[in-house]
Amino acid sequence: MRSLDAVEQITATARERLAGVPWWWWVGPDSPAGTSSALAECGAHEVTTIPVMVRPLDQAVDPMEPPAGLRIEAVTDDDRLPELVRTYSRSMGVAPILEPDIVRIESQRRDNADIVRLAAVLEDRVVGTTVVIAAHDVAGIFLVHVAETHRRHGIGTALTAAALQVGQDRGMRLAALAASPAGEPLYRRFGFVDVAQYRLFTFPVQMSSPRGR
Structure with a gap:
C-alpha cells in the first residue's frame, strides 16, 4: 500500500x-x-x-543444551503440518475452525522452497514452532510460539537457535524478526538489535x- x-x-x-x-x-x-x-x-x-530486530549471521550461535527429550525438527511433509499450524494458531488465539484453511494455504504457498518450518517436539507432540523464510540475503524468523503448558522451559531459546542455524546454513547475511514483548528479552540475549519499529x-x-x- x-x-x-x-x-x-x-x-x-x-x-x-x-x-x-x-x-x-x-x-x-x-x-x-x-x-x-x-x-x-x-x-x-x-x-x-513492535520493534523490528536484526542480527548478523556471521556471528556464531552459542551451542545450547535443549531441554531433556526435546527435538527440533524440520517439517518437510504434510503429516506434521496440521499439528504445527494447530500449535501456533492456538497460541495466537485463532479459532480452531480456521486451522484446515491455514494448513491448505501453507501447503500451497508458492515460496515454499524458501521456507523452513521448525517444530519443537516433546514426547512425539509439537509443543513449539517457528518458521524461517530466506529471501534477499535475509532469514526472516516468524511464528515463534510455544504451547502455554510448556513455556519458560527453554523451548523458545532452542527454537531461536535452530532458526539462526537455518539462516547460516542457507548462506543468509542477516536474521530479522518482529519481537513481541515476551520475546524481546530472549532475542536481545541472542544479539538482536532494534533497527525500526x-x-x-x-x-x-x-x-x-x-x-x-
Whole structure:
C-alpha cells in the first residue's frame, strides 16, 4: 500500500471480507507518511509498538543444551503440518475452525522452497514452532510460539537457535524478526538489535450484514 488514497478503500474491502474476524494493520517505515492518522479516521485503534530486530549471521550461535527429550525438527511433509499450524494458531488465539484453511494455504504457498518450518517436539507432540523464510540475503524468523503448558522451559531459546542455524546454513547475511514483548528479552540475549519499529492497529470486529436486506 503506497498511497493514502488506498487506505479507505482497502479498509472497506477488508471489513467486508473479514467480517466477524479480528484483523490488524501494520504501519512501519515503508508506509506512506500519514497512514496512522488515516487509519484512525477509519476507526482503527493502536494496540502496541513492535520493534523490528536484526542480527548478523556471521556471528556464531552459542551451542545450547535443549531441554531433556526435546527435538527440533524440520517439517518437510504434510503429516506434521496440521499439528504445527494447530500449535501456533492456538497460541495466537485463532479459532480452531480456521486451522484446515491455514494448513491448505501453507501447503500451497508458492515460496515454499524458501521456507523452513521448525517444530519443537516433546514426547512425539509439537509443543513449539517457528518458521524461517530466506529471501534477499535475509532469514526472516516468524511464528515463534510455544504451547502455554510448556513455556519458560527453554523451548523458545532452542527454537531461536535452530532458526539462526537455518539462516547460516542457507548462506543468509542477516536474521530479522518482529519481537513481541515476551520475546524481546530472549532475542536481545541472542544479539538482536532494534533497527525500526511497527505500530500495530486493529479494527473493531464487525459481523457481516444479512444478504438481501
